[in-house]
Amino acid sequence: MATASQPVASESVLRKILLSYFYVSIWIFLSFTVIVYNKYILDPKMYDWPFPISLTMIHMGFCSSLAFALVRIFRFVDLPSCMTSSLYFKSVVPIGALYALSLWFSNSAYIYLSVSFIQMLKALMPVAVYSTGILFKKDNYNSSIMLNMLSISLGVAVAAYGEARFDVWGVTLQLAAVAFEATRLVLIQILLTSKGISLNPITSLYYVAPCCFVFLALPWSVVELPRLRTMTAIQPDLVTFGTNSLCAFALNLAVFLLVGKTSALTMNVAGVVKDWLLIAFSWSVIKDTVTPINLFGYGIAFLGVAYYNHVKLQGLKAKEAQGEKKPTSAQETDEEAGELLRNIDGRELGEDQGDDSKA
Incomplete structure (x- = not known):
């Protein structure tokens, strides 16, 4: 009996492993595609569309329309019943404003910086999230964690020192995007998760994308419309912008699939693999200059991020071990999963929509 069931169990495990690799491959491919596609459209040496706000508004309009169809027409997902108009204006509107700023500045950075260097700067996301969490009293100060954050910052500083195409304005835009994104992720935990509202990427787009579109329209009318x-x-080109927007929306569905079918840790590990692939692609195909100092600095930052994720994973395992003895609420589970997901550096369009509340 045991012998007969053993091959069945092995096949089940193998199937799960293969499916996990399949989900990871889809997410990496789409994330990779959105980053390179945005770079292609915005870079003056390529497609030369120097209007990052307009591009982001096209994305938000497209995602708003598809999210509305999936929620209201096809009933693909259910909306949280506790979302009221008051809660929307208090919670979703500030998140939408921060997301608009994050996307605006992040997409603008592609005009001035290489894909590889932008990925290196994104390694600062855990530092920004942790610092913002302390500022909003969501995280407690810990000297060992802060030392880890300083090592990540040092690595990024070394990578910036070795950057051949260093541009002050581009770096300023990307760092501002990281700061706004970190604040957005912390606010999601404070304003939504703490109220028992869990948003997946589709419902996040349904609520946030229209709000983001409105906030982007304000600077767009002053900066780009004239x-x-x-x-x-x-x-x-309708084909170029249409396929670009479709890729951005598909990336949200891939996030939903990956996190829902695997785990937050899997997505973090996949994100690291994606970063190295992007750096290699930027160097070999786009012909961006990647110096040894670049790689050395990013290697330091990478080790710091890996250690930080390891510490968070151990904390999550400890919580789960306690949960076997003491029941854990769904809200607490969401918050712990969020601790891992908040560190994902997917600041390309839409990758982070609702990630930190779905696991």
Whole structure:
């Protein structure tokens, strides 16, 4: 009996492993595609569409429409019943404003910086999230964790020192995007998870994308609309922008699939693999200059991020071990999963929508 069941169990484990690799591959491919596609559209040496706000608004409009169809027409997911208009304006609107700023600045950085260097700067996300968490009293100060954060910062500083195409304005934009994104992720935990509201990527887009579109319209009308009116020769390619927006939305579904079918840790590990692949692609295909000092600095930051994720995983395992003796609420489980997911550096469009409340 045991002998007969053993091959069945082995096949089940193998199937789960293969499915996990399949989900990871889809997410890495789509995340990779969105980053490179955005770079292609915005870079003056490539497609040369120097309007990051307009591009982001196209994404948000497209994602809003598809999210509405999936929620209201096809009933693909259910909306949280406790979401009221008051809660929406108190919680979702500030998150949408921060997300608009994060996307605006992050996409703008592609005009000035290489893909590889942007990925290196994104390694600062755990530092920004932890610092913001302390500021909002969501995390407690810990000297060992702060030392780890300083090692990550040192690694990024070394990578920046060795950057051949260092641009002060581009770095400023990307660091601002990281700061806004970190604040957004902390606010999601404080304002939504603490109220028992769990948003997956689709419902996040349903609530946040229209709000983000409105906030982006304000700077767009001042910064880019006057320029667009004077540049009559520019005609956006519907195929290019349509497929780009579709990839961005598909990435949200991939996040939903990956985190729902595997785990937050799996996505963190996959994110590290994706970063190294992007750096290699940027160097070999796009021909961006990647110096040895770049790689050395990012290697230090990478080890710091890996150790931070390891510590968070051990904390999550300890909570689970206690949960076997003492029941753990769904809210506490969401918050612990969020501790891992908040460190994902997917600041390309849409990758982080609702990740920190779904596991």
